[in-house]
Amino acid sequence: MDQATSDDVTVRARSLLGRVLHGHGAAARITEVEAYGGVDDPASHAFTRTTRSEIMYGPAWRLYVYRSYGMHFCANVVTGPTERAAAVLVRAGEIVDGIETARSRRIGVKDVALARGPGNLARALGLDLDDLGTDLLSADGVRLGDAPIDPPPVMAGPRVGVSKAADVPWRFWITGDPTVSAYRRSPRAPR
DNA sequence: TAGGCGATGACCT
DNA sequence: GGTCATCGCCTAC
Numbered sequence: 036m037d038q039a040t041s042d043d044v045t046v047r048a049r050s051l052l053g054r055v056l057h058g059h060g061a062a063a064r065i066t067e068v069e070a071y072g073g074v075d076d077p078a079s080h081a082f083t084r085t086t087r088s089e090i091m092y093g094p095a096w097r098l099y100v101y102r103s104y105g106m107h108f109c110a111n112v113v114t115g116p117t118e119r120a121a122a123v124l125v126r127a128g129e130i131v132d133g134i135e136t137a138r139s140r141r142i143g144v145k146d147v148a149l150a151r152g153p154g155n156l157a158r159a160l161g162l163d164l165d166d167l168g169t170d171l172l173s174a175d176g177v178r179l180g181d182a183p184i185d186p187p188p189v190m191a192g193p194r195v196g197v198s199k200a201a202d203v204p205w206r207f208w209i210t211g212d213p214t215v216s217a218y219r220r221s222p223r224a225p226r
Numbered sequence: 227t228a229g230g231c232g233a234t235g236a237c238c239t
Numbered sequence: 240g241g242t243c244a245t246c247g248c249c250t251a252c
Contacts, residue, residue: 069233071233078233079233080233083249083250085248085249086248087248087249101233101247101248102246102247102248103232103233103234103247104231104232104234104235104244104245104246104247105232105234105244105245105246105247106234106235106244106245106246106247107234107235109233109234111233124233126233152234152235153233153234154234154235155234155235194233195233195234196232196233196234197232197233198231198232198233223231223232
């Protein structure tokens with residue numbers, strides 16, 4: 036993709052850090068994200084257009100939920116524009132509301148780890164396939180809060196878990212935040 | 227319709 | 240640090 040489009044994708048990903056994602060009975064301040072470029076990013080689900088990835092080709096600020104490894108759900112924010120199919124994977128967050136609900140979904144886990152990792156975050160917030168396509172700017176239900184007044188300090192690094200384009204530094208996290216998940220390279224990614 | 231694989235997490239040492 | 244369970248999707252036949 037061209038430089039301007041690439042910049043746009045990463046700017047939108049960074050802008051999600053520090054915003055609050057409201058789920059079902061719990062909410063998390065987003066501390067870690069990964070950007071996916073869409074139609075020309077080989078690591079993106081939208082690289083091949085299928086029924087599953089169709090939602091990403093639609094308007095921005097919709098929720099894209101998919102099932103991974105059979106049992107985990109991962110939540111993405113479609114960042115648009117239409118037909119570009121860019122999206123941001125929400126990898127980790129800090130529970131800021133409904134912590135008792137989140138704890139009840141994640142028995143025996145320390146508070147700092149309640150929403151650490153994309154599968155865990157979706158579980159703590161109660162997100163699943165029923166939330167696919169939700170408009171995150173709507174007034175109630177699953178939604179995204181306003182951007183923080185003071186943007187948090189951000190660091191960038193390679194994406195986790197992807198076997199293609201693993202060296203693209205499109206993972207962003209809030210510097211020093213304890214809820215950020217540990218980096219682990221995909222065993223399938225060529226070095 | 228069958229086979230391979232994965233944007234993971236949990237557990238073990 | 241390392242290993243492995245697990246099952247819905249995608250692709251090729």
